[in-house]
Amino acid sequence: MIDINNLQRENIKNLRPYSTARDEYKGQASVFLDANENSFGSPLGPSDQNYNRYPDPLQLDLKDAISRIKGVPIENTFLGNGSDEAIDLLFRAFCEPGKDNVVLLPPTYGMYEVSANINNVEARKVNLLPGFQLDLEKIAEAIDAHTKLIFICSPNNPTGNSIIRTDIETVLANFNGLVVIDEAYINYAKQHTFIKELTEYPNLVVLQTFSKAWGLAALRLGMAFAARPVIDILNKVKPPYNINQSTQDIALKAIENIAQVNEWIRITVEEREKLSQDLVQLPMVRKVHPSDANFILVEVDEALKTYNALVEQGIITRDRSKVTLCEGCLRFTIGTVKENETLLEALKTLQTA
Secondary structure (H helix, E strand, C coil): CCCHHHHCCHHHHCCCCCCCHHHHCCCCCCCCCCCCCCCCCCCCCHHHHHHHCCCCCCCHHHHHHHHHHHCCCHHHEEEECCHHHHHHHHHHHHCCCCCCEEEECCCCCCHHHHHHHHCCCEEEECCCCCCCCCCHHHHHHHCCCCEEEEEEECCCCCCCCCCCHHHHHHHHHHCCCEEEEECCCHHHCCCCCHHHHCCCCCCEEEEEECCCCCCCHHHCCEEEEECHHHHHHHHHHCCCCCCCHHHHHHHHHHHCCHHHHHHHHHHHHHHHHHHHHHHHCCCCEEEECCCCCCEEEEEECCHHHHHHHHHHCCCCCEECCCCCCCCCEEEEECCCHHHHHHHHHHHHHHHHC
């Protein structure tokens, strides 16, 4: 049985977290003179008068609303300033700088390596197989006694495919560190989320976000779901008020409109399939990789030239041609129906130029 508390850094085991005024008093009161706030209000006006007060440091109301749609208890939920904060905190809480290492699986989301470098943690790279699936044998070879984290992005960015579920389960069952499954794009996939497996795997951490399907990228609100000991450690090392009040308020309002989100997901998946089929017909397109996300990876003739030509027409895509296993590829986010038509017409124009 994995002891999560023994996985954390030695100095974190003995860390006494900062105690906020809102931690020390949780009852009801009419006069708050404990947190050195501006008691007169905020310059935003009476309708926004609560912004002179510090927000709930544990975001309990928002976590309760998330719990109702995700089916995950509050005590198994962590909210971060984007998923990037949760990623960074996992390094800071569990990886000894200059001593421990993590396993990354390129091509994948670039922030895992950036966070490793910032925290002076060795990033051991095990490339995905040509079909963008896990190389289980080489992952096992890369792991040693100082391997604390393995990051698996599924659906994977930038390739778009879901990772075979049984392969992920094999890693979870055979690794004594934390397995972090980044599900930023799970809303667009047929594969089910791993949050239902939290009770089975004490070393499982699932990342999700409000930036993609929820359309709230500007808020920077990410979610991490894990066993209680992992969440307790993340709460211990996070900044006291890491999620501001306006973000909590807007996210609560958004959750009330889940029907709109589901409709956008349906349209995005339809457009993803249509655009994929249309792109295959273009002679300049060598391959359209299957996708379970809100983007598609497309191998084209002269990727950089095509990228620059699209920029000249005001269409911004992502050049992934220099990324491992993505040679010659551009990544197209699925836009609105009109935006997708504009992209397709622009590519046709380039084809005949």
